[in-house]
Amino acid sequence: MRAEFVNPFLSSLVNVLTTMAQLEITPKKPQLKTSEVAKGDVSGLIGMVGPKTKGSFSVTFEEELALEIMNRMLGERPTSIDADVTDMVGEITNMVTGGAKRLLAEKGFDFDMATPIVVSGREHTITHKSEGQIIIMPFDSEFGRAYIEICFD
């Protein structure tokens, strides 16, 4: 998978968090998922289906980072990952994928999005089952880590 597929998701996540939560995250080096595993406490996942391809996207947050995003969006910090947090993560998943979809459509790469699914559970891991390569990209912030993973068949 080429960088031109990854960058729209990267810039879209940075964009969404800056706009919605005035929160800066720092992208680290993207890599093929071989040894690196994203562990997190709440994740948003979404399926993508295009005329020539299919794939999946996920964004995973450590709990502290997810709670801080809520705090900055709503001015109130939940004590744990509750229904409001999973709603927010579902919304971020939709917005990031929608943003990337627009950027990729400009390059002639079209897909439709399924509905997002949110997973919560301490230190869960995610495995995209695809025949293509899986790209994982970690992000650092002062409140914890986030990861995005993308694959297309």
Next chain:
Amino acid sequence: MRAEFVNPFLSSLVNVLTTMAQLEITPKKPQLKTSEVAKGDVSGLIGMVGPKTKGSFSVTFEEELALEIMNRMLGERPTSIDADVTDMVGEITNMVTGGAKRLLAEKGFDFDMATPIVVSGREHTITHKSEGQIIIMPFDSEFGRAYIEICFD
């Protein structure tokens, strides 16, 4: 969402486990997801996109049940949820959704499938973020519980 959308997934899961693992599971009453929450240790998720609708499907297993399915399929029981188990859960997710897709296509309801994603983590929960209703269906077996959840916008 009507029963005619749910039954193809139900019968497809029963079918796949009987055929692949000679394992019987007993469907309990399907219900709208309001209070009931599926907790499990390994889940397969997949997005679905059709010309008129989009949605998502998940199947969640308790660890003991997932390990027993592996045992019956391969004649060897892993000690924990490893890469072989997540591969198997991804495969089951594909097969169940593919089976349901064929049954629903006969009724004129078409969709394409994204690639499956597998989540592992003790007692994680899943929330489908859809504007439509979410149907959850528990299954009992002598080795533990399984759940499927389906939603279409």
